[in-house]
Amino acid sequence: MSAALKSLFKQPLLAARLAARTSRALPSAVRHNSSIVGDTITVREALNQAMDEEMERDESVWVLGEEVAQYNGAYKVTKGLLDKYGPRRVVDTPITEMGFAGIAVGAAFHGTRPICEFMTFNFAMQAIDQIINSGAKTHYMSGGFAQCPIVFRGPNGAAAGVAAQHSQDYASWYGQIPGLKVVSPYDAEDAKGLMKAAIRDPNPVIVLENELMYGVSFPATAGMSSKDFVVPFGKAKIAREGTDITIATYSRPVGFALEAAELLAKEGISAEVINLRSIRPLDLPALIKSIKKTNHLMTVEQGFPQFGVGSEISAQIMESEAFDYLDAPVCRVTGADVPMPYAQNLEALALPDTEVIYKQAKRVLNIE
């Protein structure tokens, strides 16, 4: 990974600029279905609390990664953990992803529960053999003998201005692999509940976070304060109910989809926004149920268009009973099929935002 990227986070001015960009107002939480207790919590804090609680609960849980300990985390997600748990359980690694991912998997084989942070999932490509061939497949190849209770976590997808090598969305890559579970939180509730569930899961779990969401605040819902609060895998969340079109997405684009739904509502169009939360297993029943109601599906992701999450959802919908309920083909809104450019205007042209989602929804519905 790049030393250049690391040096970014030592510059307070740049960090502040990034933070300002990430805390743009997002749709109010009134459409959350859980009761609101008045406090707010950022996604970063939620992830931190999840790891803290699970480390307290289970002594075999430990954390490793670049800058997770003394630096308090490149994105401050592991802040305070070293102070609380000490260097045996919070381990700074050299910049050697293949090696430390393999060490983490081996430690998982032998009775510990590592949380392996990748500073971004772009760097995890160096470790992907360990994640997939050593981590995901070993339980099967060993006839159930070896287990790998590991969490691989870190930021996934586009950040801001970090260009082609630092912006890829890996949901479809990991989503393909039997033996892995893959989840991607949007808000703080997702982050806390999915992370706690991931740490408790005896299988290898990939948690695809989003760097631009770390600083975003959400209401702290009542359930979240329980030490056993988990969000189950394979269950999508209806982020906004609607009747005319289903917009299914995950991670940061959930926010854009909610904004687009607001714009559509002003024109009398009722969009149902589904926060998938879980890539593998995918909540197909929730999508089918929604399509039976709305008769239209649009998927949204930041990843490349070919062989992506939307492609998979389209295929599964076509193979299901939902096909008979569609009034239009499933439409995929994706990142552009280009390596992420640096210039801000080009970057914007490469990623779907609120405006793109809003316009495309109308197009799907054949509305001018």
Add this chain to the structure above:
Amino acid sequence: MLRSAAFSALRQTKAMSGKGPLFQAARAMASAAGEETVTFDFCDKTFEGYNIETPSRSVTMTQAEAIKLYRDMQTVRRLEMAADSSYKHKLIRGFCHLCTGQEAVPIGIEAAITKEDAIITAYRCHGFTYMRGASPVGILAELMGRKEGVSKGKGGSMHMYAPNFYGGNGIVGAQVPLGAGIAFAQKYKGEKTCTLALYGDGAANQGQVFESYNMAKLWDLPVIFTCENNKYGMGTAAGRAAANTDYYTRGQYIPGIRVNGMDVLAVRQAVAFARAYAIENGPMVLEMKTYRYGGHSMSDPGTTYRTREEIQHMRSTSDPITGYKHRLLETGVATEEDLKAIDKQAKKEIDEALAQAKAIPEPDGTELWDHIYVKGSEVPYLRGRVPEDVHYYNTAA
């Protein structure tokens, strides 16, 4: 315990080492426990140290243990011969990498460690699987993809496991960081055990091996990085792949010992030494100089990149079983008849195991769906080859 007898003997007999280049005939002494023991000496070419002293050149053990080493090597030899012929009869499919000629390494290692220590290696793993406690039936059945194989028929030759034996790994070099990770967990849990992470001369050039050296040294992990140097990485002679073929020095800041890997006693001695070092201090590198008679795998004749003369020479001068047999005869631990009886018994055991394994059926079709996830934590369903083919898991969500 046998090991402690050997260690006390090591301390007692340290003064005896350096008694000349030729192998010395030893005398049996009655030990305090009343068990017959035997002392073996090593010639000075047996060990070479890199930034560390070498093990004692003398070792004492009970005669029972000495004989077990022979029996185990012979059994593994027979096991691999059975695998060879089964492969040629198309009972074994895919890849099959045999350790014929290298038997001293798995047997010597097991004799020097406890069941609580761990081993991980690559795909030339049948000998290790047996020594770690798997039965010959289980191993042969796994090779033939039968339901009572050690991995339930789901892994095959390259993916065999046993208690504290983590395979059986197919991707060259990947097992080395895994081994360092197992050692990390041993240390994390306060176990006072070590892990042997084995790799070949070909894998020794992998970047992840060096990443593992680095982290193991930084964190004082109790891992023994063990290079089985059989002179060829598949068809490539070691010198064509490695700028430095002194694999025991490749750990740079990690001490290393090169060992005559065709000598089961030398392997045992070096590993016992390394184990004590690793648990106390941190990583070590061992290089076992060994040799395989067969090709890289059953698909490789093994004669396009080396001469038949070389193979024949190694067989006749360095065979681990024949060499050890002479030691047992010379020290009076066993007679020709004793050893012939062991040979016959080993052949019989493996022949019977093979017959048993052949009679085991393949896994049920439903087992396709098992062990993708840990039982009780599966996803709701997984898809088969066509959309209509869906397997549901009954999990208490």
